[in-house]
Amino acid sequence: MHACPAGAGVGENEVKTYKSGKQRRAEIKAARLSKQHRASHRVDGFRVRPEGTEPVNPARLRPNNSYGVPDFVWRGYYKDMAFRCVDCGVEQVWTAQRQRWWYEVAQGDVYSTARRCAPCRLKERQRKEDARRAWREGLERKAARQLRPGWAGMAPKNLDR
Ligand SMILES: [Zn+2]
Numbered sequence: 001m002h003a004c005p006a007g008a009g010v011g012e013n014e015v016k017t018y019k020s021g022k023q024r025r026a027e028i029k030a031a032r033l034s035k036q037h038r039a040s041h042r043v044d045g046f047r048v049r050p051e052g053t054e055p056v057n058p059a060r061l062r063p064n065n066s067y068g069v070p071d072f073v074w075r076g077y078y079k080d081m082a083f084r085c086v087d088c089g090v091e092q093v094w095t096a097q098r099q100r101w102w103y104e105v106a107q108g109d110v111y112s113t114a115r116r117c118a119p120c121r122l123k124e125r126q127r128k129e130d131a132r133r134a135w136r137e138g139l140e141r142k143a144a145r146q147l148r149p150g151w152a153g154m155a156p157k158n159l160d161r
Pocket of ligand 1: 121
């Protein structure tokens, strides 16, 4: 892996009126390195994918009815994304690898993004499971009451007579 300096390739077209030979040579070298840099990240002939990113395979994304195209599809790669956990407020990074997994393996909605940190995600999952269990148990109790034989299922006013 080679170094990937921030902003490599940026400013190479900057126009300067006066240049020393040394400056000129440095620019030529920078331009050459930048070209190599871009070539090493070429993924499909015209797109440039920086280091630390993951390529997007649109064929593996979950289909959706929107006419729009998500940013990462336009760009052609996933990149680390900073976000704040909605529950605990901790600053987090949703990594390019996790994004690829979410969209292409877990088939997450292409417009959904990370909202919770790992511990809060676990807690949220537990909370949902508990709620589902309570709901299911409630249904089972209701069904058991309705199945009880005799007058237990009758309305109280009928019982007074
Ligand atoms: Zn959190």
